[in-house]
Amino acid sequence: MQVLEGDAARAALTRSFNEIPVPDAVLARIRDTFGEALTPEAVVARILDDVRQRGDEALLDWTAKLDGVRPGGLNVGPAEIEAAQVDPTLHEAIRLAIRRVRSFYEQQPAHGFLNHSPEGALGQLVRPLGRVGVYVPGGLAPLISTLIHTAVPAQVAGVQDIVVATPPARDGTVHPAILVAARELGLTQVVRAGGAQAIAALAYGTASVPAVDKIAGPGNLFVVIAKRMVYGQTGIESLPGPTETLVVADDSADPRHVAADLLAQAEHNGAEPVLVSTSRELLLAVQAEIGGQLEALPEPNRSWARDSVLARMKVVLAADLHEALALANLYAPEHLCLLTRDPWSLLGQVTRAGGVFVGEYSMEALGDYVAGPSHVMPTGGTARFMSPVNVRDFQNIISVVGLNASALRQIGPAGAALARAEGLEAHARAIESRL
Amino acid sequence: MQVLEGDAARAALTRSFNEIPVPDAVLARIRDTFGEALTPEAVVARILDDVRQRGDEALLDWTAKLDGVRPGGLNVGPAEIEAAQVDPTLHEAIRLAIRRVRSFYEQQPAHGFLNHSPEGALGQLVRPLGRVGVYVPGGLAPLISTLIHTAVPAQVAGVQDIVVATPPARDGTVHPAILVAARELGLTQVVRAGGAQAIAALAYGTASVPAVDKIAGPGNLFVVIAKRMVYGQTGIESLPGPTETLVVADDSADPRHVAADLLAQAEHNGAEPVLVSTSRELLLAVQAEIGGQLEALPEPNRSWARDSVLARMKVVLAADLHEALALANLYAPEHLCLLTRDPWSLLGQVTRAGGVFVGEYSMEALGDYVAGPSHVMPTGGTARFMSPVNVRDFQNIISVVGLNASALRQIGPAGAALARAEGLEAHARAIESRL
Numbered sequence: 104m105q106v107l108e109g110d111a112a113r114a115a116l117t118r119s120f121n122e123i124p125v126p127d128a129v130l131a132r133i134r135d136t137f138g139e140a141l142t143p144e145a146v147v148a149r150i151l152d153d154v155r156q157r158g159d160e161a162l163l164d165w166t167a168k169l170d171g172v173r174p175g176g177l178n179v180g181p182a183e184i185e186a187a188q189v190d191p192t193l194h195e196a197i198r199l200a201i202r203r204v205r206s207f208y209e210q211q212p213a214h215g216f217l218n219h220s221p222e223g224a225l226g227q228l229v230r231p232l233g234r235v236g237v238y239v240p241g242g243l244a245p246l247i248s249t250l251i252h253t254a255v256p257a258q259v260a261g262v263q264d265i266v267v268a269t270p271p272a273r274d275g276t277v278h279p280a281i282l283v284a285a286r287e288l289g290l291t292q293v294v295r296a297g298g299a300q301a302i303a304a305l306a307y308g309t310a311s312v313p314a315v316d317k318i319a320g321p322g323n324l325f326v327v328i329a330k331r332m333v334y335g336q337t338g339i340e341s342l343p344g345p346t347e348t349l350v351v352a353d354d355s356a357d358p359r360h361v362a363a364d365l366l367a368q369a370e371h372n373g374a375e376p377v378l379v380s381t382s383r384e385l386l387l388a389v390q391a392e393i394g395g396q397l398e399a400l401p402e403p404n405r406s407w408a409r410d411s412v413l414a415r416m417k418v419v420l421a422a423d424l425h426e427a428l429a430l431a432n433l434y435a436p437e438h439l440c441l442l443t444r445d446p447w448s449l450l451g452q453v454t455r456a457g458g459v460f461v462g463e464y465s466m467e468a469l470g471d472y473v474a475g476p477s478h479v480m481p482t483g484g485t486a487r488f489m490s491p492v493n494v495r496d497f498q499n500i501i502s503v504v505g506l507n508a509s510a511l512r513q514i515g516p517a518g519a520a521l522a523r524a525e526g527l528e529a530h531a532r533a534i535e536s537r538l
Numbered sequence: 539m540q541v542l543e544g545d546a547a548r549a550a551l552t553r554s555f556n557e558i559p560v561p562d563a564v565l566a567r568i569r570d571t572f573g574e575a576l577t578p579e580a581v582v583a584r585i586l587d588d589v590r591q592r593g594d595e596a597l598l599d600w601t602a603k604l605d606g607v608r609p610g611g612l613n614v615g616p617a618e619i620e621a622a623q624v625d626p627t628l629h630e631a632i633r634l635a636i637r638r639v640r641s642f643y644e645q646q647p648a649h650g651f652l653n654h655s656p657e658g659a660l661g662q663l664v665r666p667l668g669r670v671g672v673y674v675p676g677g678l679a680p681l682i683s684t685l686i687h688t689a690v691p692a693q694v695a696g697v698q699d700i701v702v703a704t705p706p707a708r709d710g711t712v713h714p715a716i717l718v719a720a721r722e723l724g725l726t727q728v729v730r731a732g733g734a735q736a737i738a739a740l741a742y743g744t745a746s747v748p749a750v751d752k753i754a755g756p757g758n759l760f761v762v763i764a765k766r767m768v769y770g771q772t773g774i775e776s777l778p779g780p781t782e783t784l785v786v787a788d789d790s791a792d793p794r795h796v797a798a799d800l801l802a803q804a805e806h807n808g809a810e811p812v813l814v815s816t817s818r819e820l821l822l823a824v825q826a827e828i829g830g831q832l833e834a835l836p837e838p839n840r841s842w843a844r845d846s847v848l849a850r851m852k853v854v855l856a857a858d859l860h861e862a863l864a865l866a867n868l869y870a871p872e873h874l875c876l877l878t879r880d881p882w883s884l885l886g887q888v889t890r891a892g893g894v895f896v897g898e899y900s901m902e903a904l905g906d907y908v909a910g911p912s913h914v915m916p917t918g919g920t921a922r923f924m925s926p927v928n929v930r931d932f933q934n935i936i937s938v939v940g941l942n943a944s945a946l947r948q949i950g951p952a953g954a955a956l957a958r959a960e961g962l963e964a965h966a967r968a969i970e971s972r973l
Contacts, residue, residue: 189959192955193955193956193959195952196951196952196953196955196956196959197956199949199952200952200956203949207660210651210653210660210661211651211662212647212649212650212651214647215647216645216646216647218645223899223900224896225642225645225909225910225911226645227646227911227928228885228888228894230888230889230890232922232923233889233890233922243961244959244960244961244962245959245960246960247956247959247960248956248960280959316922316923317923331769331770334766334769335766335777335920337923338920338922338923338924342770359971360968360971360972363964363967363968363971364968366964366967366968367962367964367965367967367968369964370962370963370964370965371962396964396967400963400964400967401963404961404962404963404964408964446940447940450663450938453663453936454665454668455665455668455934455936456936457936457937458936458937458938458939459663459936459937459938459939459940460939460940461659461938461939461940462940462942463972464658464941464942464943464945464946464972465658465939465940465941466968466969466972467968468953468957468962468964468965468966468968468969469939469941469946469949469950469953469969470937470939471953471957471962471965472952472953472956472957472965473949473952473953473956474660474939474941474949474953475660475939476660476662476937476938476939477937480937485770485773486934486936487667487668487751487773487934488667488751488752488772488773488934489773489934490934490935490936491935491936491937493662493935493937495930495935499890499921499922499923499924499925500925500926500928500930501888501890501891501892501893501894501921501925501926502892502893502894502905502911502912502915502926502928503885503893503894503896503911504893504894504895504896504900504904504905504909504910504911505881505882505894505895505896505897505900506899506900506904506909507897507899508899510899511899511904514634514638514904514908514909515904516631517630517631517634517635517907517908518631518903518904518906518907518908518909520627520628520631521628521631521632521635521682521683521907521908522903522906522907524624524628524631524679524680524682524715525679525680525681525682525683526678526679526839527679527802527805527806527839527903527906528805528835528836528839529798529801529802529804529805529831529835529839529843529903530802530805530903530906530907531903532798532801532802532831532835533795533798533799533801533802533901533902533903534901534903534904536794536795536798537795537898537899537901
C-alpha cells in the first residue's frame with residue numbers, strides 16, 4: 104500500500120460528492136433482471152411508481168423478482184413474532200443492547216421551551232412524529248443491531264407507531280433474531296419486504312403497509328436512491344451508504360488493535376478503511392498485522408475484508424496530530440477512532456464525524472452493538488451536514504407565538520414597515536387592523 | 539364558497555403528496571424559454587449539470603437567460619454593501635427584527651452532553667456546520683425578512699461562514715434593503731444569482747461561489763426541485779413551497795381579524811387559506827368581510843389575494859373545537875392560527891404544524907417579521923416530519939464513545955455475540971482482541 108503525505112493525502116481524503124458510485128456487478132445484475140441497461144435511478148423510479156399504483160401486488164411481485172420469493176403474507180403474524188427464539192446468550196445480548204441504547208438516548212436533551220414574559224409567550228413545542236418506518240437491510244445475516252439502533256431512538260423520542268421492513272430470506276421468513284429483537288422492543292408490525300419496493304410501501308402506503316411520516320435506516324444503493332426520491336413525500340433521516348472508518352494513531356498505538364479495527368470495518372461490503380498516523384513505523388507494522396490477521400479470518404469474511412483493503416484502503420503519514428485531525432475533518436468520516444497517547448485531548452479538534460471512538464477500549468465494533476449511541480451514522484462525507492440517528496430525527500419542533508396587545512403595540516409598526524417594503528400590503532393591514 | 543363538513547372536510551384537508559403541482563403558466567414559460575416541452579425536473583437537471591461543468595460562466599448565462607440580466611460580477615462588492623441605504627424607519631425595523639429573531643433562537647436548547655461514569659464516557663458533541671448558503675427569493679420585492687429569518691438561526695448555531703444568494707433585479711443590482719440587512723447581520727458575501735442555478739452554485743461551488751455544507755431558505759418550484767436534487771451532495775433544511783394558513787375560529791372571533799389574516803396569507807402566490815370554525819355565523823361573516831377587505835386592497839395585491847381565495851380557499855364547519863383541532867392536525871398546516879375564546883387551552887392538542895399563532899394579537903403576519911421564530915416553516919403537509927428553520931438545522935451531532943477496560947469486560951462479550959449472529963467475524967475479533 105502506498106503511503107500518502109501532504110497534498111497527496113489531502114487530495115485522497117477530499118470527497119467527490121458528484122456521483123453515487125455504481126459497481127459493475129450492480130449494472131450487470133440490472134441487465135440480467137430487466138433485460139436492458141437501465142440506471143439504478145431508472146430501476147428505482149419504475150419500482151416506486153409500480154408500488155404507488157398497484158400497492159401490495161406490486162410489492163409482492165418485486166419481492167418475487169428481486170428477492171426470489173413470494174411470501175404468503177406481507178406482514179409477519181403476531182404468533183410468529185411471539186414464538187421466535189434464539190439461543191439464550193444472543194437473547195441476553197439483544198436485551199443488553201436495547202437497554203444500553205435506550206439509556207444513552209434518554210440522556211439526549213430534546214425538549215422545547217415556552218418563555219412567558221410581560222409581552223406574552225414565545226417558544227417551541229417538541230412533538231414526536233406520528234408513525235416511523237425502520238428499514239433493516241437483509242443480506243447474508245440478520246442485522247439485529249440495525250433494528251435496535253434505529254427503533255430505540257424513535258421510541259425514546261415518543262413515537263408510538265413503528266413499522267419495520269426487512270427483506271425476507273429465500274424461504275419467505277424473517278430471521279428469528281430480528282423477530283426476537285422486535286418483540287423485546289415491543290414492535291408489532293414487521294413487513295417482509297426490502298429494497299426500493301419496501302421504501303415505496305412505507306412512503307405511499309399499501310393495503311398491508313401504512314404510509315409513515317419518516318423512514319430511517321441504512322440500505323444498499325437502491326434503498327438510498329429510493330429514500331432520496333421519496334424525500335418530500337415522506338421524511339428520511341439521512342442517506343447512509345457504504346461504511347467507513349478513519350483511524351488516527353500515533354506511535355503509542357498497538358498495531359494489532361489498529362489492524363483489527365480496520366479489518367472490522369473492511370469486512371463490510373464496499374467499506375473504506377483509512378489509517379492516518381504520525382508514525383511511519385506504525386504504518387508499516389499495521390500493514391504487516393493486517394496481512395496476518397486477514398489470513399486468520401474465516402471465509403467469506405476474509406474475502407470481503409481483502410476486497411475492501413485492496414480496493415479502497417488509504418494510508419496516510421501526517422506531520423503531527425494537528426495535521427492528522429485536520430485531514431480527518433476534511434474527510435468527515437462516519438467513524439473516527441482516536442488511538443493515541445492522550446486521545447481525549449484531541450476531541451476538541453474534531454469538527455466533522457459521525458462518531459468518535461476514544462482510546463483503545465472503545466473500538467468501533469463495540470459501538471456497532473452495545474456501547475450506546477446508534478451505529479447508523481452519516482457516510483460518504485455527509486457528516487459535513489448530517490448527524491447520527493438520534494432523538495431529534497423523530498421529533499418535530501412547532502413554533503409558538505402568543506403575544507399580547509402590549510407587545511403588538513411595541514413591535515407591530517416595525518412589522519408593518521417590513522411588510523410594505525416587501526410589497527405585502529395585506530400583511531401590513533392584518534397587523535394594523537389590531538393596533 | 540362551499541362550506542365543508544364531516545367526511546367532505548376530512549377529504550378536502552387530506553394532502554396528496556404524490557406530485558408537486560406545476561402551474562400551466564410555468565409549463566408555458568418553459569416552452570417559450572427552451573423551445574421544447576420539458577418538465578421542470580428536466581430543466582433543473584440541465585441547469586445543475588451545466589453549472590457543475592462550467593461554473594461561473596454557466597451561472598452568468600442562466601441568469602441572463604432566466605432573469606434577463608448578465609451582472610457585471612457575481613458577488614456584490616464590499617463597497618456596495620457598505621454604501622447601501624434605506625429609509626430610517628425601515629432600517630430600524632430591520633434592526634428590531636434581527637434583535638428579536640436572535641433573542642428567540644438564543645433560548646433554543648441546543649447543547650450536547652458528555653456523561654462520565656465509572657465505565658468511561660458517552661455523549662454527543664454539538665458542532666456548528668462549516669459553511670451555510672442562504673437562499674433569498676427574488677420576485678417583485680426584496681424579501682428582507684427571509685434573509686433575517688434564515689441567517690440568524692444559523693448564526694446563533696455558531697456558523698461562521700454564510701453565503702447569501704438572491705436573484706438580481708433587471709438592472710443587475712440587489713435591492714439595498716437586502717444589502718442593509720446583510721450588513722446588519724455581519725454577512726459579507728452576497729451572490730447575484732437565483733433559481734436552480736444559484737442552488738447549483740452553492741452545492742457544487744464555482745470560482746466565485748464556495749460550495750456550502752447546507753442550503754437553507756424557501757424558493758419557487760425550480761428552487762425546491764433543485765434543493766431536492768442536490769440533497770445528499772449538500773444538506774438542505776427543508777423543502778418550503780407555497781405557503782398556507784389554517785385558522786381555527788370559534789364564535790368569539792372577530793370576523794374582521796379572521797378575514798384580515800386569511801387575506802394576508804392569500805396575497806402570497808399560490809397560497810392556500812383555510813378556515814375551520816365551529817360557528818356557521820362566523821363563516822358567513824368572514825366571507826362577507828373577505829369580500830369587502832379584498833376590494834379595499836390596492837393592486838396587484840388585490841388580484842393576488844383574489845386568485846388564492848377563488849382557487850384554493852377552503853371553508854370548513856367543525857362540530858366542535860376538538861374536531862377542528864383534529865382537522866388541523868390532519869392538514870398539518872405551515873401556520874395554525876387559534877382565534878378562539880381560550881386559545882391556550884388548545885395548544886396541547888396541536889401535534890402537527892409549522893407554527894401556532896395563539897390569539898388575536900399574534901397574527902401570522904407579525905410572525906413573518908418581528909415576533910421571533912423563523913417564518914421559514916414546513917409547507918404542503920411536510921409539518922408531519924419537518925420543523926421550522928431552527929438552530930438544530932445548522933448544527934451536527936457527533937456521537938462520542940470513550941469506554942474503559944472495565945466497561946469492555948462487562949459488555950464486550952455481548953457485542954461479540956451480536957457480531958457473530960450478524961456474520962461479522964472481524965467485528966467479534968476486534969472486540970475480543972482487547973478482552
